[in-house]
Amino acid sequence: MSNKRTEISELGEFGLIDHINTRVQLKNSSTLKGIGDDAAIIDAGDHVKVVSTDLLLEGVHFDLAYAPLPHVGFKAVAVNVSDIAAMNAIPKQITVSIALSNRFSVEAVDALYSGIHAACEHYGVDLVGGDTTASRSGLVISITAIGEAKKEEISYRSGAKVNDILCVTGDLGGALVGLQILEREKQVYLSNPDMKPELEKYTVVTGRQLRPDARMDIIHELRELGVVPTSMMDISDGLASEIFHLCKASNVGATIYEDKLPIDKQTYDTAVELNMDPITCVLNGGEDYELIFTIDQKDFAKLEKHPDIHFIGHMTKPEEGKYLVTKSGTAVQLKAQGWKHF
Ligand code: ADP
Numbered sequence: 001m002s003n004k005r006t007e008i009s010e011l012g013e014f015g016l017i018d019h020i021n022t023r024v025q026l027k028n029s030s031t032l033k034g035i036g037d038d039a040a041i042i043d044a045g046d047h048v049k050v051v052s053t054d055l056l057l058e059g060v061h062f063d064l065a066y067a068p069l070p071h072v073g074f075k076a077v078a079v080n081v082s083d084i085a086a087m088n089a090i091p092k093q094i095t096v097s098i099a100l101s102n103r104f105s106v107e108a109v110d111a112l113y114s115g116i117h118a119a120c121e122h123y124g125v126d127l128v129g130g131d132t133t134a135s136r137s138g139l140v141i142s143i144t145a146i147g148e149a150k151k152e153e154i155s156y157r158s159g160a161k162v163n164d165i166l167c168v169t170g171d172l173g174g175a176l177v178g179l180q181i182l183e184r185e186k187q188v189y190l191s192n193p194d195m196k197p198e199l200e201k202y203t204v205v206t207g208r209q210l211r212p213d214a215r216m217d218i219i220h221e222l223r224e225l226g227v228v229p230t231s232m233m234d235i236s237d238g239l240a241s242e243i244f245h246l247c248k249a250s251n252v253g254a255t256i257y258e259d260k261l262p263i264d265k266q267t268y269d270t271a272v273e274l275n276m277d278p279i280t281c282v283l284n285g286g287e288d289y290e291l292i293f294t295i296d297q298k299d300f301a302k303l304e305k306h307p308d309i310h311f312i313g314h315m316t317k318p319e320e321g322k323y324l325v326t327k328s329g330t331a332v333q334l335k336a337q338g339w340k341h342f
């Protein structure tokens, strides 16, 4: 070991994962996909197993000042199911590991698990194990989800082709705007505990933040319609960032159109109220847990009328880059983060 010290911030989260991955050598022929997609893919003979894991820390990923424990439990399952959905697979089992400080009672654990059980019911998954330990820094939850699919049903990040149509589900930016509202009301409450938080007006966006729903409904519908996306991932870090991931993995470029980007009216109005640019929220807001995927043009007619799938652009040659065409028709280079609308 040298004495050199490199700050993790120099690499960033994705740089660090790449760095870890450089020393990984896959040994088993059953490991069809390791690090680098929403979930790993493991050959199981007549089908494949899909495995994903996520870690949620109190104070980093959730704040119990405004996130009720049942919602935290539900969300912890939903974000894992979302990664299974992102591979076009069906979740079947989860394991749940928790670390608890002595601040938490049995009743608190019951409240957390009421959300976990509700999510297991909602997504049709079995809770099959986990681990329990003490914590010195509040609540930590780690969930691993296991799903199944046929090998040919799996959608990797790497499968997008030039001229494929780029699709997103639902609407975007709501979870970020909801978080801003929850933070604002928390500060109001901290400065004056007699003030009742004003949240009734914002239930759509706060709901997007506190209790996201993985889009398994879309995965089932794609199956019924006989469409296998050429590439797919879930939108956990923001649309622009995910487009960069798809383009990099698939070696393509992308052009998207501002007027096609889906935003809910409450998200739009609340963003304006908070002096945030709604389009920046759509492009860079995280945690919406919608799906972004590409389809071959031949499949367009099958999805065209779907009320909750939006066709936001298309894939281009890699040298054409990644662009957003604004409402006025100007092509602006997409940035993975911090893109400013003007
Ligand atoms: P997601 O946002 O979909 O959960 P991440 O960005 O967290 O995905 O992870 C991207 C890829 O890197 C996944 O394949 C994940 O399993 C892998 N990964 C993340 N952290 C680590 C780690 N510490 N060691 C090994 N692989 C990791």
Ligand code: MG
Pocket: 038, 082, 083, 086, 233, 234, 235, 236
């Ligand atoms: Mg993901």
